[in-house]
Amino acid sequence: MSHVSYEQSKKNVVKGLILLAVVTLIEVVISLFGKGHIFKGVHGNVIVLATCGLLIAGLSLYKAYFIVYEFMHMKYEVKGLAMSVILPMLLLVWAIIAFFQEGNAWKNRREDIKNRDSQPAAPAQEGSLLSPDTYQMDWKG
Amino acid sequence: MATTDTALEHHVHEHDHEGDAWDGAQSPFKASYGKLMMWYFLLSDAFTFAGFLITYGSLRFSSPTWPVPDFVFATDPFGISAYFGSAPLIFVTFMSFLLIISSVTMVRAVQEGHRENKNGVLIWMILTIFGGLGFLGCQAWEWTNLISGENMSLTRNTFGTHTADGYYLDHEGKKSAETFREGESYLIHRHAAGGHGESHEAGHGAAHEYKKGEQAGYMMDDQGFIHRKYVYADGPLKGQTQTEQFGPRAFGALFFFITGFHGFHVFSGVVFLLIIALNVASGVYAARKNGYEMVEKIGLYWHFVDLVWVFVFLVFYLL
Numbered sequence: 001m002s003h004v005s006y007e008q009s010k011k012n013v014v015k016g017l018i019l020l021a022v023v024t025l026i027e028v029v030i031s032l033f034g035k036g037h038i039f040k041g042v043h044g045n046v047i048v049l050a051t052c053g054l055l056i057a058g059l060s061l062y063k064a065y066f067i068v069y070e071f072m073h074m075k076y077e078v079k080g081l082a083m084s085v086i087l088p089m090l091l092l093v094w095a096i097i098a099f100f101q102e103g104n105a106w107k108n109r110r111e112d113i114k115n116r117d118s119q120p121a122a123p124a125q126e127g128s129l130l131s132p133d134t135y136q137m138d139w140k141g
Numbered sequence: 142m143a144t145t146d147t148a149l150e151h152h153v154h155e156h157d158h159e160g161d162a163w164d165g166a167q168s169p170f171k172a173s174y175g176k177l178m179m180w181y182f183l184l185s186d187a188f189t190f191a192g193f194l195i196t197y198g199s200l201r202f203s204s205p206t207w208p209v210p211d212f213v214f215a216t217d218p219f220g221i222s223a224y225f226g227s228a229p230l231i232f233v234t235f236m237s238f239l240l241i242i243s244s245v246t247m248v249r250a251v252q253e254g255h256r257e258n259k260n261g262v263l264i265w266m267i268l269t270i271f272g273g274l275g276f277l278g279c280q281a282w283e284w285t286n287l288i289s290g291e292n293m294s295l296t297r298n299t300f301g302t303h304t305a306d307g308y309y310l311d312h313e314g315k316k317s318a319e320t321f322r323e324g325e326s327y328l329i330h331r332h333a334a335g336g337h338g339e340s341h342e343a344g345h346g347a348a349h350e351y352k353k354g355e356q357a358g359y360m361m362d363d364q365g366f367i368h369r370k371y372v373y374a375d376g377p378l379k380g381q382t383q384t385e386q387f388g389p390r391a392f393g394a395l396f397f398f399i400t401g402f403h404g405f406h407v408f409s410g411v412v413f414l415l416i417i418a419l420n421v422a423s424g425v426y427a428a429r430k431n432g433y434e435m436v437e438k439i440g441l442y443w444h445f446v447d448l449v450w451v452f453v454f455l456v457f458y459l460l
Contacts, residue, residue, distance in 0.1 A: 057460075106203035
């Protein structure tokens with residue numbers, strides 16, 4: 001089962017620990033920077049926030065790759081096994097796009113309803129009204 | 142009938158060439174049944190977690206405001222943050238380190254298993270269990286603080302967010318020196334609670350006697366929550382006096398369900414690690430002479446718990 005020498009794999013474990021810890025720290029620093037905790041100037045800057053968000057998401061994906069391939073030994077498994085686990089995950093790409101789009105649509109719809117509710121209802125026009133006797137039944141008893 | 146015969150012939154023909162991949166007694170993935178099924182269980186579990194986290198994302202997108210995580214999660218035990226002024230995300234970063242370290246000790250346990258070193262496996266597994274217990278302890282503190290200190294519940298989110306720059310009113314309803322900026326979150330304190338652990342607003346209302354109902358500078362609701370009043374200095378509501386509102390209701394439910402579901406995974410992981418460590422100690426796996434494969438399987442599960450935390454950490458705390 002051993003693919004590298006025992007001594008080497010012990011060293012790799014320490015390297016992995018340092019790598020994950022450093023990447024996590026970088027993530028936290030980027031996150032705090034994006035929120036304006038490090039330089040007040042960037043507070044509320046949407047572009048900075050979005051860039052930081054994408055960077056952090058990328059770093060998280062790298063951490064996930066590292067854990068699966070090194071710690072869970074996926075890189076020593078047969079390719080078919082690795083692909084049978086990883087390829088289905090691609091479905092999530094569509095799930096993320098679709099549901100975030102959906103969430104955004106809910107927000108827009110709610111705002112639209114709020115705006116329309118806050119406007120006074122337009123008075124009905126004379127010509128569009130039905131004549132008052134429309135619903136009266138003419139039963140002669 | 143002719144077609145059937147040809148098909149059968151073809152099948153037999155192919156069979157001769159391809160060998161016996163489907164005859165059994167071979168494992169095309171070169172992994173034992175148990176390990177393979179652990180991978181597929183983890184795949185399905187990953188979809189469960191992804192569903193939860195994507196739900197969080199879409200609800201967050203659907204809400205005009207959302208509590209700022211580095212404001213909500215700026216607390217830590219023993220008043221550590223007092224030394225630094227404030228310590229946003231520091232405690233939860235420490236929790237992440239705990240899980241990473243316990244993941245690394247698990248790797249070491251699996252390595253010792255391959256060498257059939259029983260004591261090595263046992264020591265590293267015990268360290269892993271301590272890592273998991275430490276993480277659970279931190280989570281228990283975080284939940285306690287949110288529930289009893291900051292009055293968060295499944296349906297109540299005490300963290301609201303301002304949509305424009307502005308300033309707060311003091312108790313008499315006059316302009317105070319306290320200002321806020323667009324996108325900053327606030328915590329609605331509960332008066333009745335008295336002596337709640339965390340105070341995000343320094344020097345706020347220390348000696349003031351609060352009264353129920355609508356007041357000049359605040360509104361105290363039936364449950365004793367003090368909704369302070371403020372004025373926006375720009376934006377569409379400029380110059381109008383506003384009252385603090387609770388934040389998006391879904392936040393509390395999402396937080397407790399998702400971190401709770403992850404915490405439950407950690408808890409069951411600790412239980413399984415304990416059982417397997419006992420089996421290691423009793424020599425069950427040494428007798429099997431298969432390189433402690435059971436330790437490898439629980440290792441896969443444990444790494445997965447760490448993996449999920451990477452994304453829970455990303456979604457709840459960093460973004």
